[in-house]
Amino acid sequence: MKKLKDKILSSGYAINETVLKVDSFVNHQVDPKLMQEIGEYLAEKFKDRDITKVATVESSGIPPAAFTALYLGVDLVVLKKVTSKVLSDDLVQDNYSSFTSVNLSLQCLKNLLKEGDNVLVIDDFLANGQAALGSIKLIEKVGGNVSAVGILIEKSFQPGRKLLEEKGYEVLSLARIKSMSPGCIEFEE
Ligand code: 5GP
Numbered sequence: 154m155k156k157l158k159d160k161i162l163s164s165g166y167a168i169n170e171t172v173l174k175v176d177s178f179v180n181h182q183v184d185p186k187l188m189q190e191i192g193e194y195l196a197e198k199f200k201d202r203d204i205t206k207v208a209t210v211e212s213s214g215i216p217p218a219a220f221t222a223l224y225l226g227v228d229l230v231v232l233k234k235v236t237s238k239v240l241s242d243d244l245v246q247d248n249y250s251s252f253t254s255v256n257l258s259l260q261c262l263k264n265l266l267k268e269g270d271n272v273l274v275i276d277d278f279l280a281n282g283q284a285a286l287g288s289i290k291l292i293e294k295v296g297g298n299v300s301a302v303g304i305l306i307e308k309s310f311q312p313g314r315k316l317l318e319e320k321g322y323e324v325l326s327l328a329r330i331k332s333m334s335p336g337c338i339e340f341e342e
């Protein structure tokens with residue numbers, strides 16, 4: 154998606170070869186117009202999939218996922234990152250470590266996702282694929298089907314896409330970064 158790539162080039166910066174900062178429009182401050190356009194774009198791509206829910210891990214995935222859900226006409230389920238070890242009967246839980254955080258527990262109220270739900274998973278970044286896989290595991294635990302994974306920024310030099318595709322999940326990324334270093338960001342064709 155050209156608009157997102159342009160924004161990454163104008164307002165993002167690579168602090169090294171592996172971490173991209175997008176605090177001014179995704180992670181800390183949010184560009185609502187861009188998020189709306191991303192939501193519209195993703196909804197258009199998946200409009201024929203009979204999606205019943207959109208899901209994302211809190212918190213940076215929420216704005217684009219909310220707009221995607223709005224344009225698809227379905228609800229958004231926010232998978233919660235929790236530190237409490239207390240698990241009640243009405244919750245499903247799973248653990249994972251992402252590229253930027255370790256030992257995260259994800260939780261979801263059982264009654265928000267159920268058997269037969271066809272879910273589109275949205276996240277801001279795809280690096281090693283663990284956040285996406287953690288979300289998928291949780292959704293599948295309650296009997297839901299993951300139709301596809303939509304990502305804003307994929308770092309294609311990291312193994313997330315390969316891991317997800319090997320397990321049979323479709324990944325659509327709006328910007329795929331081939332390589333980066335301070336002052337230089339290169340996209341895949
Ligand atoms: P993964 O589980 O694919 O390794 O990592 C995905 C999660 O880590 C994303 O939800 C995102 O929050 C975070 N993340 C991974 N790489 C980056 C990065 O380069 N920049 C930022 N800001 N977050 C990242």
